[in-house]
Amino acid sequence: MTTAGRFPEPYRSAPGSNLADILERVLDKGIVIAGDIRINLLDIELLTVKLRLVVASVDKAKEMGIDWWETDPALSSSARRNELSRENARLRERLQELEEAEGQR
Known part of the structure; x- marks a missing residue:
């Protein structure tokens, strides 16, 4: 009760x-x-x-096997440095091509 x-x-x-x-x-x-x-x-x-x-x-x-944050430049400073290094290398190659094309004229 x-x-x-x-x-x-x-x-x-x-x-x-x-x-x-x-x-x-x-x-x-x-x-x-x-x-x-x-x-x-x-x-x-x-x-x-x-x-x-x-x-x-x-x-x-x-x-x-999940580690996407290690390669995301917005989340990882080392990934950001790697991305900047790759971009810098591409820009240097492009500059070299343009200088060679200008030199051939």
């Missing part, structure tokens, strides 16, 4: 499973969320959007 005015006991999680523990487990193991959205009209595909979300630690992502 319940007593009027008495509230149910609050939900209590298992000991040791706080948000930090859950986040640590997710980052350690990794989690993938995938989904596709397709819009068709009379059996004609108008739009397809493929969504993929991977949540993992950097070490786990590298273990899975």
